[in-house]
Amino acid sequence: MPARVIDGAAIARGITEELRVRVARFAAAAGRPPTLGIVLVGEQPSSLIYVRNKNRTADALGIKAEVIRVPASSSIDEVLGLVDRLNQSSAHDAILVQAPLPDTIAAGTERVFERIDPAKDVDGFHPVNVGRLVQNRATLVPCTPAGIIEMLEREGVRMRGARAVVIGRSGIVGKPIALLLLHRDATVTICHSKTPDVPRIAASADILVAAIGRAAFVTPDFVKPGAVVVDVGINRVTDAGAVGRLFGAQSPRLEEFGRRGAVIVGDVHPDVADVAGAMTPVPGGVGPLTIAMLMKNTVTAAERRWRGGT
Amino acid sequence: MPARVIDGAAIARGITEELRVRVARFAAAAGRPPTLGIVLVGEQPSSLIYVRNKNRTADALGIKAEVIRVPASSSIDEVLGLVDRLNQSSAHDAILVQAPLPDTIAAGTERVFERIDPAKDVDGFHPVNVGRLVQNRATLVPCTPAGIIEMLEREGVRMRGARAVVIGRSGIVGKPIALLLLHRDATVTICHSKTPDVPRIAASADILVAAIGRAAFVTPDFVKPGAVVVDVGINRVTDAGAVGRLFGAQSPRLEEFGRRGAVIVGDVHPDVADVAGAMTPVPGGVGPLTIAMLMKNTVTAAERRWRGGT
Numbered sequence: 001m002p003a004r005v006i007d008g009a010a011i012a013r014g015i016t017e018e019l020r021v022r023v024a025r026f027a028a029a030a031g032r033p034p035t036l037g038i039v040l041v042g043e044q045p046s047s048l049i050y051v052r053n054k055n056r057t058a059d060a061l062g063i064k065a066e067v068i069r070v071p072a073s074s075s076i077d078e079v080l081g082l083v084d085r086l087n088q089s090s091a092h093d094a095i096l097v098q099a100p101l102p103d104t105i106a107a108g109t110e111r112v113f114e115r116i117d118p119a120k121d122v123d124g125f126h127p128v129n130v131g132r133l134v135q136n137r138a139t140l141v142p143c144t145p146a147g148i149i150e151m152l153e154r155e156g157v158r159m160r161g162a163r164a165v166v167i168g169r170s171g172i173v174g175k176p177i178a179l180l181l182l183h184r185d186a187t188v189t190i191c192h193s194k195t196p197d198v199p200r201i202a203a204s205a206d207i208l209v210a211a212i213g214r215a216a217f218v219t220p221d222f223v224k225p226g227a228v229v230v231d232v233g234i235n236r237v238t239d240a241g242a243v244g245r246l247f248g249a250q251s252p253r254l255e256e257f258g259r260r261g262a263v264i265v266g267d268v269h270p271d272v273a274d275v276a277g278a279m280t281p282v283p284g285g286v287g288p289l290t291i292a293m294l295m296k297n298t299v300t301a302a303e304r305r306w307r308g309g310t
Numbered sequence: 311m312p313a314r315v316i317d318g319a320a321i322a323r324g325i326t327e328e329l330r331v332r333v334a335r336f337a338a339a340a341g342r343p344p345t346l347g348i349v350l351v352g353e354q355p356s357s358l359i360y361v362r363n364k365n366r367t368a369d370a371l372g373i374k375a376e377v378i379r380v381p382a383s384s385s386i387d388e389v390l391g392l393v394d395r396l397n398q399s400s401a402h403d404a405i406l407v408q409a410p411l412p413d414t415i416a417a418g419t420e421r422v423f424e425r426i427d428p429a430k431d432v433d434g435f436h437p438v439n440v441g442r443l444v445q446n447r448a449t450l451v452p453c454t455p456a457g458i459i460e461m462l463e464r465e466g467v468r469m470r471g472a473r474a475v476v477i478g479r480s481g482i483v484g485k486p487i488a489l490l491l492l493h494r495d496a497t498v499t500i501c502h503s504k505t506p507d508v509p510r511i512a513a514s515a516d517i518l519v520a521a522i523g524r525a526a527f528v529t530p531d532f533v534k535p536g537a538v539v540v541d542v543g544i545n546r547v548t549d550a551g552a553v554g555r556l557f558g559a560q561s562p563r564l565e566e567f568g569r570r571g572a573v574i575v576g577d578v579h580p581d582v583a584d585v586a587g588a589m590t591p592v593p594g595g596v597g598p599l600t601i602a603m604l605m606k607n608t609v610t611a612a613e614r615r616w617r618g619g620t
Contacts, residue, residue, distance in 0.1 A: 110445070127441025134440045135420070135481055161504050169492055171445055182479055185504035187511065194471050194495035201497065 003229070003276035011151050012288035015296060016061055022299050023062045026306065034302035035064040036094040036122065036294075037086045041079060042072030042102045051098055057291050063298055066092070076108035080115050087117040093302035094122040096294070119305060122297035125172070133176055136183045139304065140297050145177035147289030148209065148230055149184070155278070157207065157228050160185035165202050167191045167218065167267070168211035173232050177209055198222070210267035216246055218268040226277035232286050233267030246270055313539070313586035321461050322598035325606060326371055332609050333372045336616065344612035345374040346404040346432065346604075347396045351389060352382030352412045361408055367601050373608055376402070386418035390425050397427040403612035404432040406604070429615060432607035435482070443486055446493045449614065450607050455487035457599030458519065458540055459494070465588065467517065467538050470495035475512050477501045477528065477577070478521035483542050487519055508532070520577035526556055528578040536587035542596050543577030556580055 027033045036058060040051050051067055058065035068082060079097070086095045095116050101109050113121075118128040124142040132138040152159060164186040168174040174190060182188045186207065191198045193212075202208055202222040210218045211232035223229060237243055240254070243263055247253040247270055257263050266282030273279060280286055337343045346368060350361050361377055368375035378392060389407070396405045405426050411419050423431075428438040434452040442448040462469060474496040478484040484500060492498045496517065501508045503522075512518055512532040520528045521542035533539060547553055550564070553573055557563040557580055567573050576592030583589060590596055 110447075127439075127445060128437045129441065130444045131437025131440030131442075134444060134485055135437060137420075161506050175444055175489070175492075179485070182485075182500055182502075185502070187499065187501055187505040189497065189499040190492055191497055192492075192495070195497040196471050 003273045004278040005273075006151065006155055006278055006280045006285060008147075008151060008280055008285035009288040011154055012147075012292035014154070015150060015289070015292040016057065019061060019295055019299050022303065026299065026302050027062065030302070030306055032091070033062050033064045034094070034299050035066065035092050036096060036298045037089070037092045038065055038067045039079065039082055039086070039095070039097040040067055040069045041074055041098070041105070044100065044102075047098050047100070054096075054291055054294060057295060058298075061295055063295060072102040072104075074102075074105070076105045076111065079105065079108070079112055083112060083115045087115075087120065093120060093305050094298040095120045096123055120301055122294060122301055124176075124297070130171070130176075133179055139300060141180070141293075142172055142176045143293040143297065144173050144232060144286060144290045145180050146297075147293040148177055148232075148286060149180050150293065151230075151280070151286075151289055152207070152228070155228075157278075159207065162186045162206040163204050164188045164207040164209070165191060165205035166209045166211065167198060167202060168209075168213070168232070170211065173209075173211040177211070181207065181209075212267055214267055215242075215265040216267070216269040218272060220269070220271050220275045223272050223275045225275055227275075229268055229272055229276040229279040230286065231266035231268040231280050231282050233265070233282060234287065235265045235267070236262050237265045238262045312583045314588040315583075316461065316465055316588055316590045316595060318457075318461060318590055318595035319598040321464055322457075322602035324464070325460060325599070325602040326367065329371060329605055329609050332613065336609065336612050337372065340612070340616055342401070343372055343374045344404070344609050345376065345402050346406060346608045347399070347402045348375055348377045349389065349392055349396070349405070349407040350377055350379045351384055351408070351415070354410065354412075357408050357410070364406075364601055364604060367605060368608075371605055373605060382412040382414075384412075384415070386415045386421065389415065389418070389422055393422060393425045397425075397430065403430060403615050404608040405430045406433055430611055432604060432611055434486075434607070440481070440486075443489055449610060451490070451603075452482055452486045453603040453607065454483050454542060454596060454600045455490050456607075457603040458487055458542070458596060459490050460603065461540075461590070461596075461599055462517070462538070465538075467588075469517065472496045472516040473514050474498045474517040474519070475501060475515035476519045476521065477508060477512060478519075478523070478542070480521065483521040484519075487521070491517070491519075522577055524577055525552075525575040526577070526579040528582060530579070530581050530585045533582050533585045535585055537585075539578055539582055539586045539589040540596065541576035541578040541590050541592050543575070543592060544597065545575050545577070546572050547575045548572045 055065045086092050097112050113125040118126045124140045129140050164181045166174050166178045169190050169192045178188045178190050199222045203224050207228050209230045215235035215237050243257045253263050365375045396402045423435040428436045434450045439450050474491045476484050476488045479500050479502045488498045488500050509532045513534050517538050519540045525545035525547050553567045563573050
């Protein structure tokens with residue numbers, strides 16, 4: 001029996017639907033909608049797509065997303081100045097600076113994230129928010145790991161006492177999801193590029209999170225029968241042969257490839273469906289959840305500002 | 311062949327000896343010694359001992375440790391006011407508020423830690439410093455986990471590619487030591503009270519850190535032959551029978567018990583010496599390293615303030 005496919009898009013819709021009443025209540029009290037300022041530096045194609053998706057979801061929900069576009073040639077001081085202005089603005093509840101910044105100022109990324117008022121930091125990247133996450137008292141948790149937890153909870157996946165293995169140790173996904181699972185009483189192991197025996201360790205997991213950014217890296221030998229597999233990867237595969245080998249010659253993904261010249265593939269090999277108990281698809285799994293949690297963080301930030309909390 | 315005993319006290323002396331030249335250089339430049347303000351609220355006996363030990367080590371090194379004692383009846387606002395004063399003081403490079411606070415104000419502990427200027431926070435408990443630790447760019451790392459890493463490095467214990475298991479998930483030891491080991495390329499698992507099979511998981515570790523606060527909890531079946539075992543526990547055992555069972559009827563610890571009515575026992579059972587490759591004793595292992603790292607953090611904070619860094 002193939003793994004149950006977890007419908008991330010449907011769960012994301014559930015999360016955003018539940019936000020409607022909070023958005024309406026805030027708007028009635030504040031006389032304006034919850035407002036998210038999105039700083040977009042330059043014209044990176046994938047960033048344009050991400051920002052458009054965030055914008056569209058916000059619009060549908062009644063959240064105001066204001067995209068502030070500045071040229072790729074902007075200096076780091078100009079970006080910091082923009083952040084300062086949004087920090088001070090009483091009309092903005094939430095701030096997001098779309099990563100990556102252009103190469104010329106990429107070295108300043110941490111300075112930019114650290115400049116955002118922690119109370120408006122809906123990406124949860126500010127060290128104060130990261131520190132509070134470690135201390136299990138964060139209000140603004142990075143969107144992707146927060147979305148994974150929401151999904152596991154809504155799917156009734158037992159975290160307490162479970163073995164969880166996270167492959168990947170980024171600050172955006174790997175480390176925060178490990179902490180969140182730990183705080184829900186899972187026994188957590190973090191594997192990475194220097195781990196000598198990832199498949200064997202991964203195969204001990206009841207909950208396996210793949211967040212390494214390598215297409216189809218997690219093959220069936222990584223997976224304990226019946227495990228829940230969460231695929232965080234978003235990898236663009238541009239080789240037709242590779243797509244055929246991954247999905248089989250009859251797959252609709254080949255047709256998609258024909259139209260677009262590429263398909264998006266997760267970190268988990270499709271054959272894992274033969275072993276896992278449940279798994280998230282790519283696309284349509286963790287991606288929509290990330291955007292839903294961005295909306296939730298925006299509403300939370302707006303409510304807390306309105307109430308004068310921190 | 312019994313496990314090599316890692317002499318934490320000797321390593322701690324090495325660390326503090328290396329600090330002498332930095333202390334002298336700072337004092338020559340600044341016209342005063344590096345200065346640590348220690349806030350001690352009330353008269354908890356163990357706190358008095360800890361503060362005395364910190365004070366003594368500082369004195370021997372030429373660091374000025376100024377203990378500010380206030381009564382156990384102090385309000386949280388009085389303690390916060392004291393922290394504010396030390397934050398503003400140009401004569402204080404470093405601040406430590408000795409935990410635990412009296413029961414009456416213990417609920418305010420996090421507020422107090424969060425009030426300390428992160429640049430002076432030599433305990434590394436402020437969320438900004440915790441967040442930077444997650445981001446692998448902390449300058450002030452909590453003293454006990456920092457001391458464990460220094461010890462492993464000086465003992466030539468290979469962390470890269472090693473399996474590390476941390477038993478315990480406190481914010482002071484378990485979580486930060488897990489992150490520090492991860493950043494040194496160990497594959498890290500965190501076990502805790504809800505982990506169903508701690509002995510089996512622990513026995514996969516090349517490096518095993520016990521930080522649960524349960525006397526002699528880690529028995530030989532937890533330990534892979536040849537593993538390095540780090541004992542963070544400091545448990546007071548007041549039952550003579552238990553001491554005899556732990557250390558044997560001939561042990562000098564029984565004589566110690568006779569004199570003091572209690573002995574200090576770690577989280578690791580003495581019989582682990584028959585299995586481990588190396589282990590830290592209690593007392594004389596991690597304890598002295600913690601104080602040495604407090605001195606190192608104080609000198610680091612002083613130097614950075616003097617240079618105008620953050």
